[in-house]
Amino acid sequence: MKTLFFSLIISIVIGFPAAANTSIVVVANTENKDIQLNRQQVRNLFMGGALSYDLEAISLPPKNQTRVLFNTKVVGLTESRIQSYWAQMRFTGRKKAPKEVASEKAVLEYIKSHPGAVGYLPVGVSIPDELTVLYSTP
Amino acid sequence: MIIMPTVQAEVLDDLEFSGFARIVAGYIDDEHAEFNGYENKVSLNQQSLIGLQVDYQIIDNLSATAQVIGRTGDDNDSGIEWLYLTYAPTKALRLKLGRQRTPVFSYSDFSDVGFAYNWVSLPQQVYQQFLFPNFDGLHANYEHIGENVSLSVEAYFGEIDRKYMFQGDSLNVNVDNIHGIVSTLGYESWTLRASYHRGDVDVTQQELSDFSDILRGVGFTQSADSLTNVGEAEFYQLSAFYEDLDYFFRSEVTRLRTELFLAPDSNGYFVSGGLNFSPFSIYASVSRDTNKYSASVSEIPIGANAQLDQLAFGYQEIVSLIGSNSTVSYSIGGRWDYRDNLAFKAQATLLKERDGYHGLFTYRDQTFDGKAMFYQLALEWVF
Numbered sequence: 001m002k003t004l005f006f007s008l009i010i011s012i013v014i015g016f017p018a019a020a021n022t023s024i025v026v027v028a029n030t031e032n033k034d035i036q037l038n039r040q041q042v043r044n045l046f047m048g049g050a051l052s053y054d055l056e057a058i059s060l061p062p063k064n065q066t067r068v069l070f071n072t073k074v075v076g077l078t079e080s081r082i083q084s085y086w087a088q089m090r091f092t093g094r095k096k097a098p099k100e101v102a103s104e105k106a107v108l109e110y111i112k113s114h115p116g117a118v119g120y121l122p123v124g125v126s127i128p129d130e131l132t133v134l135y136s137t138p
Numbered sequence: 139m140i141i142m143p144t145v146q147a148e149v150l151d152d153l154e155f156s157g158f159a160r161i162v163a164g165y166i167d168d169e170h171a172e173f174n175g176y177e178n179k180v181s182l183n184q185q186s187l188i189g190l191q192v193d194y195q196i197i198d199n200l201s202a203t204a205q206v207i208g209r210t211g212d213d214n215d216s217g218i219e220w221l222y223l224t225y226a227p228t229k230a231l232r233l234k235l236g237r238q239r240t241p242v243f244s245y246s247d248f249s250d251v252g253f254a255y256n257w258v259s260l261p262q263q264v265y266q267q268f269l270f271p272n273f274d275g276l277h278a279n280y281e282h283i284g285e286n287v288s289l290s291v292e293a294y295f296g297e298i299d300r301k302y303m304f305q306g307d308s309l310n311v312n313v314d315n316i317h318g319i320v321s322t323l324g325y326e327s328w329t330l331r332a333s334y335h336r337g338d339v340d341v342t343q344q345e346l347s348d349f350s351d352i353l354r355g356v357g358f359t360q361s362a363d364s365l366t367n368v369g370e371a372e373f374y375q376l377s378a379f380y381e382d383l384d385y386f387f388r389s390e391v392t393r394l395r396t397e398l399f400l401a402p403d404s405n406g407y408f409v410s411g412g413l414n415f416s417p418f419s420i421y422a423s424v425s426r427d428t429n430k431y432s433a434s435v436s437e438i439p440i441g442a443n444a445q446l447d448q449l450a451f452g453y454q455e456i457v458s459l460i461g462s463n464s465t466v467s468y469s470i471g472g473r474w475d476y477r478d479n480l481a482f483k484a485q486a487t488l489l490k491e492r493d494g495y496h497g498l499f500t501y502r503d504q505t506f507d508g509k510a511m512f513y514q515l516a517l518e519w520v521f
Contacts, residue, residue: 038285038286041283041285044283049281050229050281050282051229051283078417078419079416079478080473080475083253083475084253084254087248087251088254090156091156092239092241092248093220094279
């Protein structure tokens, strides 16, 4: 019931039904093609955690549907709580939110031109060979 | 002249301005007492505030930050809250040098950033204790992200030399050698935090020290000592937070031990749980404390002569202003995230003195029964 309510709210906010079945892939521009992350590591990476790999997370804007899916499937927090978290991090001098780019297309462009950059995309977007898929949601 | 605009643009690129503001309206539904400056009519100028932050990236891993807060309220203590350099030699290690908020409890260092939490007011019994919000010194943070667990360890040391307003009194606070260690463990949707802090405190409240000096001058050393505000203070804290898309649960337990006359030994805790219906959330909280002041002495003889009687009376007057007590509050509330940087909140709290001396309310009259409803609305903004 709650999940139904939640997707209803998402639908209202986004303007069309959220494609809740779409998977998310996390893609990076790394020399090491063997890096594999689990959900917890991806979550930590996008919440500003210092992974042992030299990776720079980039994100999509709050109302973007892929971001909503990423929040739901990977981070496990509502957008409101994520915004609260970044306010806490910024005003206590701890961490800064990932750089945001406007669209999925811009994410791919950014990653291709920035070694170490990591972003999330909906499954089905064609990923250039030079990029590595670090994680995909089940 | 020609290169000036470029240089300026580059400087501006490395400068970031941001801030937060809150407008809080509150009302005590009881005409017989006041609480934290709130009374039986709506007030907007107790907790409303604005904070501005400037970050400047000096070089790759070195930056400077200043944060200034303008407050309303009776204990108005506006000014520079943060002013520090951050040096991050690696992604996992971060050092901050300068004036900073003391990270005593889970919400201590961002209690002013209302946007960052769900309550209108943080649980009274844990967050209204006699604490020192800022220190000048060094803070180090090391973080390790494992496959399933994340761990962060913070340590800091420094000193405090500042004038504070506390319940309308001006206090000169001097803390040498304040230090603490904080460990935070993240696992799945859980965050566990444990910390320990201590300092050598010297608080001067002018009238109190003057009177204590008089007592000492005429030989009543025990009485003078019992009013002292010099000594060690120790804080312990433990918290467990859980949060997912649908639910959240937060609990924190705190313990404070001091040797000061003005600050009681306190134990406090809160338990809070709620539901998310993004962009709304609702919660219920219980928070409770016990405060124990050090015992007074009866050293000054009564009835010997008028001057001694006056001293004895003065001493009794002072110790009668404080007394051990226990209090509780029950809250329900909600939050609506109207925009990504703007939220509305409402909270209703039953404040109740459980037993012992006055613990929560000020300016009470004779008929007051020690409990009152407290209603609050807030607008929270970050920019």
